[in-house]
Amino acid sequence: MKVKNVELETKLAEKVSELDFSGVIHVENRTGMIHTSAHGFSNRAESIPNTTNTRFGIASGCKLFTAIAICQLVERGSISFHSKLSNLLDHSFPHFDEEVTVRHLLTHSSGIPDYFDEDVMDDFEELWVKNPMYHMRKLEDFLPLFQDQQMKFNPGEKFHYNNAGYILLGLIIEKVAGVPFTDFVEEDIFKPAQMKDSGYFALDCLPAKTALGYIDKEDGSWKTNNYSIPIKGGADGGAYVTAGDMAKLWQSLMNGKLVSKEMLATMTTPWIQTDNGYYGYGLWIEKSEGTIVKYHVMGYDPGVSFASGYYPESEMIVVIPSNKERGPHKLMYLIEKNI
Known part of the structure; x- marks a missing residue:
């Protein structure tokens, strides 16, 4: 029987209270x-509490799923990491550099314009004023937001986080596999990982036991994020998972059930340096004294925050989804310090 880490439990309880974590x-x-443990409400109006089996939106946390899907197609010989965007998609990108490759898109180093550039825009909700979020159901729906814009820098020149690049990876998956992106992920990733409670659900058709996302205002009032994010998630973010299912994803990936051990080594290679670490394919990488100590993903949307990591030395998995805009990372750091 496992001995309870009383000190950790106490500190987590204190931090949960301090953050008003949900x-x-x-x-x-x-x-x-x-x-x-579960905290807060999945539905505030009805006072329905979150449980450990509640589904949460994880925003960009699911870029990892897109990267895994691409790696599966590379293993099947359908594409390569060096395949060029200009040869893969028939859509018009008049100003894009023809040398942009799948690897550039995976590592946020393509230089293509983004539909939501976090260095330029503060408020994700601004996007849906001219482009109603309820129209954003398919990957193609995002193309008018960036396909006619100019390149930001030369391919491979540097890391610059880019959501549009993952939209394009999703379109590549659809073209090559011949099925909708979300169908591919649910069939080829969620099923083998036994993620039975996860999926890409539309906001106007959420299943039971799914947390609504909440945006808290400074005056103490709040609203749901129903009109603040695309109505259905896709290749750059927006899947719903349970914490247990995300843990299964890490287990399946690291145990070679989703890609081969050789491909896993490629995925988890620190391909490019970021402001505070490295990036592989669809995941962030932290090193300490030259050794990789953590692979992790994160997600932020209005009404959503998410942190999840895998620690290779101990094989520890941490999953912290939230239906509020902040909290998971502070809890993750606390756990790292106390285990």
């Missing part, structure tokens, strides 16, 4: 579960 905290390692 979501789930899930921590496990090779010996089993270390901690699991």
Whole structure:
């Protein structure tokens, strides 16, 4: 029987209270579960509490799914990491450099324009004034937001986080696999990983046990994020998962169930330096004294925040989804310090 880490439990409880955290905290390692707890409400108006089985939107946390899908297609011989965007898609990109490759898109180093550039825009909601979010159901729906714009820099020149690049990767998956992007992920990633409660659900058709996202205002009032994010998620973000399912994703990926061990090594290579670490394919990488200590993903949307990591030395997995805009990262750092 596992001995409870009383000090960790106490500190987590204090931090949850301090942050007024809403979501789930899930921590496990090779010996089993270390901690699991649910906090806050999945539906505030009805006072329905979050549970450890609640589904949460994870925003950009699911760029990892897109990267895994691309790697699966590379293993099948359908495309390569050096395949050029200009040869893969028939859509018009009049100003894009013809040398942009799949690898550039995966590592946020393509230089293509983004539909939401976090260095330029503060408020994701601004996008949906001219382009109503309820029209954003398919990957093609995002193309008019960036396809006619100019390149930002030369391919491979540097890292610059880019959502549009992952929209294009999703379109490549659809073209090559011949099925809608979300169908591919649900069939070729969620099913083999046994992520039975996860999916790309539309905001106007959410299943039971799914948390609504909440935007808290300075005056203490709040609203849901129903009109603040695209109505259905896709290749750059917006899937819904349970904390347990995300842990299964990490297990399946690291155990070679989704891609081969050789491909996993490619995915988890620090391909490019970022402001505070490195980036592989669809995941962030942290090193300490030259050794990789953490692979992780994160997500932010109006009414959504998410942090999840895999720690190779201990095989610890941390999953912290939230239906509020902040909290997971502070809890993740606390866990890292106390385990």
